[in-house]
Amino acid sequence: MTHKRTHTHTPEPNPTTQAPTHAYLQIGEVAERTGVTQRTLRFYEEKGLLKPPTRLDGGFRLYSEDDVLRVEQIKRLQGLLGFTLADIKDMVEAEEVKSQIKATYRKDAEISERRDKLRKAKEVTVGQVAVIDQKLAALHDMKSHLEEKLDQYDTWLQHLEEQSRAQAR
């Protein structure tokens, strides 16, 4: 009989914090949950879209839930918005910059340093919003264009129905 390996890799005991949703995932599970192939996950890593995950002693990749979220983010950016992986890399790097800022943000640091980091994070985010705004504008433009066309179709259909009625008599 075939038997599944129910690998639940918990690198740390993890006593109280966080329910053991799945602890750490290996590549097959991540692939299944995100709907991309293992190849794609390795490819994204190679291209710098995913940070190199921790490894098991034997070399198996161990992903976090955050990685799953990131993959889903990548998929959204790619599939819905049509960005190239190069574009997306910039965006996830911006995300990375922000989390870096978060990580190095110290309550006890100099106020001016904290302010600078916050401003930097804000700047990055503003850039992201700008990219989105561009897409939004283009899409709105196209939509109004299409709706104009729909009106045209409707008037033509009107015409045809009139002709149809005229001929029925």
Added chain:
Amino acid sequence: MTHKRTHTHTPEPNPTTQAPTHAYLQIGEVAERTGVTQRTLRFYEEKGLLKPPTRLDGGFRLYSEDDVLRVEQIKRLQGLLGFTLADIKDMVEAEEVKSQIKATYRKDAEISERRDKLRKAKEVTVGQVAVIDQKLAALHDMKSHLEEKLDQYDTWLQHLEEQSRAQAR
């Protein structure tokens, strides 16, 4: 000295109808105006996205203003909505009914057929609008997410400034 050829090909005298915006365009002009390469225009023709344009006796392609519009439409469908050229081909074929609607005598039998085609063309456009709405929703979602963060950054910056003022005293 180099001299430009100011080719203005007007196949018909075209007396009263339409201002002579540019008459008929050859491939270089279309390429320049649409922002795609000549190769791309020939490629689209080969793939059935553009109907074979009329030719000059020597074989030069002569495009119409409608062709320019179509190329721009193709670019939007591809770049903004992320459709493949195969998808787009189906769409523009359904839209081909437009040229049919203009000509043709209205025989009774053809009226219902044309109405069906028009409805199909309208459906295609409606589908495109639906895709746009999806993307708009996704983008708005992302944007509000980012703006939430921006607000967060701003309030933190506010806090810092207050502390800074308190310390100045």
Added chain:
DNA sequence: GCCAACCTTGACGTGCACGTAAACGACAGG
């Protein structure tokens, strides 16, 4: 300790959407 399931790193292949080069013909100002 066995073995099936799972993973690893190459390396080559594929579909799409063109890019690029070569060799040649067509158009029009002078």
Added chain:
DNA sequence: CCTGTCGTTTACGTGCACGTCAAGGTTGGC
């Protein structure tokens, strides 16, 4: 008629985003 510019076809090349083996190593239930 000459010449510079523009266009034609044919054919091979390219970048992206993976797909698809191949050959081997790792893990864990039994």
